[in-house]
Amino acid sequence: MTGQPFDYFWLGKLSIDSLPFVEFIRDPNSNTAVGAFAKAAAIGGAMGLMVLLTVFGKWRVFWHEWLTSLDAKKIGIMYIVLAMVMLLRAVIEAGFMRAQQMLAVEQPGPLAPEHFGELFSTHGTIMIFFMAMPFLIGIINVVMPLQIGARDVKFPLLNAISLALTAAGAVLIMISLVIGKFSTGGWSGYPPFTELAFNPGAGVDYWIWAVTLSSIGNTLTGINFAVTIYKLRAPGMTWFRMPLFSWTALCTSIIMIFAMMPLTVATLMLALDRYAGFHFFTNALGGNMMNYTNLFWLFGHPEVYIVILPAFGVFSEVFSTFSGKRLYGYHSLVFATMAIAVLSFCVWLHHFFTMGETADLNAAFGIATMLIGVPTGVKVYDWLLTMVRGRVRLTTAMLFSIMFMVTFVIGGLTGVILANPPVDFAVHNSLFLVAHFHNMLIPGTLFGMFAAYYVWFPKMFGFRLSEKWGRISFWCWSFGFYLAFMPLYALGLMGAMRRSAQWFDPQYLPWLVVAFCGALLILAGLASQVVQLWVSIRDRDTTRVPGGDPWDGRSLEWSMSAPPPEYNFAVIPQVHDRDAFTWMKKNGTSYTAPEHYEDIKMPKNSIVAPVICALTAALGFALTWHIWWLTIASFIAVWATVIARSFCQNTEETIPASQVREEHERWLRSVKALKPAPREHETTSANQGLAEVVV
Amino acid sequence: MEMEPDQLPDSEAEDPRQEFREYCIGGILAVLLTLAAFGLVASHWLDTLGCLMVLTLLAVVQVLVHFRYFLHIDLRRSHRDELQLILFTGLILFLMAGGTIWILWNLNSRM
Amino acid sequence: MNKIRKYSRHPGLNMGSTDPETHEAAETLLFGFWVFLMSDLVLFALLFADYAAQSQHGVAGGPTPGDILDLKNPFIETMLLLVSSFTFGLAALAMKYRQDRTRLVFWLVVTFALGAGFVGLEVYDFTDMISKGHGPQTSGFLSAFFLLVGTHGIHVSSGLIWLLVLLVQVFVFGLNRNVKTRLMRLAIFWHMLDVVWIGIFTFVYLFGVA
Ligand code: HEM
Ligand SMILES: [Cu+2]
DSSP: OOSOHHHHHHHTTOOGGGSTTHHHHHSOSHHHHHHHHHHHHHHHHHHHHHHHHHHTTOHHHIIIIIITOOOHHHHHHHHHHHHHHHHHHHHHHHHHHHHHHHHTBSSOOSSOHHHHHHHHHHHHHIIIIIIIHHHHHHHHHHHHHHHHTOSSOSOHHHHHHHHHHHHHHHHHHHHHHHSSOOOOSTTTTOTTTTSTTTOOSSHHHHHHHHHHHHHHHHHHHHHHHHHHHHHOOOTTOOGGGSOHHHHHHHHHHHHHHHHHHHHHHHHHHHHHHHHHOOOSSOSSTTOOHHHHHHHHHHHHHHHHHHHHHHHHHHHHHHHHHHTTSOOTTHHHHHHHHHHHHHHTTSOGGGGGGGGSOOHHHHHHHHHHHHHHHHHHHHHHHHHHHHHTTSOOOOOHHHHHHHHHHHHHHHHHHHHHHHTSHHHHHHHTTBHHHHHHHHHHIIIIIIHHHHHHHHHHHHHHHSBOOOHHHHHHHHHHHHHHHHHHHHHHHHHHHHTOBTTOSOBOOGGGHHHHHHHHHHHHHHHHHHHHHHHHHHHHHHTGGGSBOTTSOTTOOOSGGGSSOSSOOTTSOSSOOOOOSSSHHHHHHHTTOTTOOOSOOOOEEEEOOOSHHHHHHHHHHHHHHHHHTTOHHHHHHHHHHHHHHHHHHHTOOOOEEEEOHHHHHHHHHHHHHHHHHSOOBOGGGTTSTTOOSOBOOOO | OOOOGGGSOSSSOSOHHHHHHHHHHHHHHHHHHHHHHHHHHHHTOSOHHHHHHHHHHHHHHHHHHIIIIISOOOSOGGGHHHHHHHHHHHHHHIIIIIHHHHHHHHHHHTO | OOTTOOSOOSSSOOOGGGSHHHHHHHHHHHHHHHHHHHHHHHHHHHHHHHHHHHHHHOOTTSOOHHHHOOSHHHHHHHHHHHHHHHHHHHHHHHHHHOOOHHHHHHHHHHHHHHHHHHHHHHHHHHHHHHHTTOOTTSOHHHHHHHHHHHHHHHHHHHHHHHHHHHHHHHHHHOSOHHHHHHHHHHHHHHHHHHHHHHHIIIIIIIHHHO
16 A cells, blocks of 8 residues: 555555455465355346346336335335345355364364354354344334334334445445455454454454444334334324234334444444544553443343344234234233343343453342343243144244244253353353354244244235245254254363364364254255245245235234235224234224225335445445545535435325225225135135134 | 414413523523532532532533423423433433443453 | 314424424424434443543553643533523524524524534644644543544534524525424434533533542
8 A cells, every 4th residue: 555645545455355256366275265156156146136137127116116115114125135135145154164163173174264254253243233133124114014003114214224224234244255355353343353453454344334334224223113103003002002013123122222322332433443543442552442342242232132022022923823812911021021121231241251340240240131031931931821722823934933932942041051150151152152142043033033024924925925845944944953053052061162263172073063964954944945935926826815814813914905005004093902903803894994085195215215325335335445535425425415305395295095095995895805714724725815704 | 373272281381481481591500500510620619529429410400400491301291202211211321331330440440 | 183282292392383283293203303312322321431431541651631631611612502502492482483584593593603613612622632642542541532522522513514404494495394393303402412511521521620
């Protein structure tokens, strides 16, 4: 960067070496080959998408119906697609890590240690910020407004901007695969390792900006959801008539409002250290890395509940729907959820019991940690009792939910073990910990999101997913999970530390082989989900559910056509009961035309969100590579866009009452023509989305 | 614009002078409290610990004054959502900032 | 219109019967903005906590708070900000009760001038400190100081830009519903920055000197 002021001005720290494939061409070996494969996959994927859009002439649709849309359902679906793409990448990376660890017992293994470090850093970062978060936010976007009887979220444009920021972060992390290298600092990015002195490259900066963008997006999402639930519930939907999924959405949003900020602060402080020579977390001149650890876990622990609570909500809906029963212990579930939300702010220190504080402090936080087990236990009993004496139907969603309950209890037990500071000192940062948190996150968050995907897919797209392939994927994921992660408990107790690229104890080998087989099975599970999607789209004409109620649902989201109209409800319903739609079905008001219709105001499409996505991705890239002209230009452009938008006056369009009437009546007529399906035929083509009412 | 009976204020009248007076009270109290705080330090009236305690108290009172007279937060029914929100935020801020200070000072004492 | 509509729908200045439509729309908009402000307060709380630790443990042989902080300029800054909160109140009353724009614009401009004075003085203080060799790179304490006080300063500056944009909108659109609810939100933002500043002048400046 010295001798070439011109290049430095225009290109910052970018150089020939940051280009893709250069490393592989210069020095072809197993390590660079894996890297080249990943780059090729990323570039190929992006090009493939563009070719497909061009060949099928779908660019216009893509732009007008999706990218610029402010409809919460579409924004939700885009979030979910983003999450699935990122899931695919992160699981493949996990496969490579398992392979490396298996092949690196008393030998170096195929991957260089630095490369292994990048793998666990991207895997962890993606799984948390670009898989779990977008997935659950997507599901909430689709389901929550429908469930509480609202036409949209309160701030639709803000919603699109949140997605834009998250997507920009994801774009950045995909670019890091192709140009330059990613951080090796793990998903938690602890300094001083991530400080300039030890990590001068661009990798940590990629991590900082990707995470910062997504955390800002998530804060805004939390605000949006919380206000929506507070202010836009349908008449009659009192707090204690609100479906449990919406409750968990509310609690998750509240945690997001308060807990994303510590992360943003931590990453920005780290950035100030790295870019401007501040001394927050450095080793010299009064910096203190423990400060970072504290801030990171002030976010990190509540984050765990951000990703688990919505899954709890999904499971609650699934257990009650597929047992054909009212949810058992509704009030206790609500209070347990609230208790967890508050407690989640009281326990963050358990992530650094070993940092050197006094035993008193550790004891206080250890006890607080164990307390969280109580409300969680309450939930498990409520779910069990919901199934008791119900007519349980083992659909794919239900299978995932039951597997969750069994597996999650095991993970919770290992968590209570870890909450003892003396025990934690022994297994801290070992594979025991890795096993524990995967044991919570995979059956909890991931299976929860899968269950949500299976339940609400017909609502989103109007046809069901293939049950056969769903089951195959279920068995692969479940057995795969046990095979991949139970050995890690043993390995951790044997002394295997996490983030190790190489081992020196031959006894580890058999366990690592089993774990690798588990990872393969998980990959097979993921592959069968891809096949499932393909098969289901191909056969969609046999699985359509125009009635909109394929599972004999209980809450309002099942009360309209599938997919729902843009405005969700032709008229906003009056809620009489906690299971609002079941009440309507029993009282014969579910498919009746209202007395009169009103004009509906909906937000117009807006190009603001895609513009902000492009600009903030450019901003992150420019900051990462020290391209200052682009940094300044894109920063100004982002705010100029926002200000320009504030001068737009016509941001809404009116759907006339006559059109609403016509669409609604057409749907009511088509429902009349449908044959109600008994529950035994729920997964056959007899299910057209109209449930038999058993009084 | 005519007011309907059920739209009547649930406490203060919709009265420009009354609302103006509120801002004035707030402004005067705020200035007085600030002067007191700065004066206390400038005059070296109390020993350090006493000074810090009184300063904290003055700050808390001034924050309440700002919330009451500039931000108009009070106990009225229609303000419940916001009041709850602010109190909950207070709790979380206390946990986060208090916990952070506790942890960092504790660690420092053992270095 | 119906019985649910009470006079006071939200904290802060209510438009009430002077503009029922805005009054109604303001309720959720302002609530949303309150929620945003709460997450902004988390930001400041963390920076305060960080400062509490770093200003004691992070001095690293450099200057301590007592060595370099003095009270003269912070006192003037405090007064500027306090008075600007009051003048924003007058602007809000003008918006509510008077149909003429002149008075509103007058008070907004006064508020802007006071706020700009605050930012100017703060920038002057910062450059002065840096030129004396007490920049943020000096020690953990000074890093934390510049981050905390600077973040507040950036907030005030963005408030000023927002105010300018709204002044333009007052002329372009007149006092329509959007402009009014935006001014109401800016008012809350502005008053809240005052609250944060109380913390800064107490815990950073006065504590540092005492
Ligand atoms: C699907 C199957 C998965 C497999 C096979 C897998 C495998 C792995 C492996 C091998 C590691 C590195 C362990 C080490 O440090 O030695 C890891 C780390 C991690 N995984 Fe997973 N994982 C999976 C799913 C998930 C999911 C669903 C999540 C979160 C929602 C997740 C979150 C993480 C995190 C946060 C780390 C820590 C990264 C770090 O050390 O910074 N993983 N995983
Ligand atoms: Cu935790």
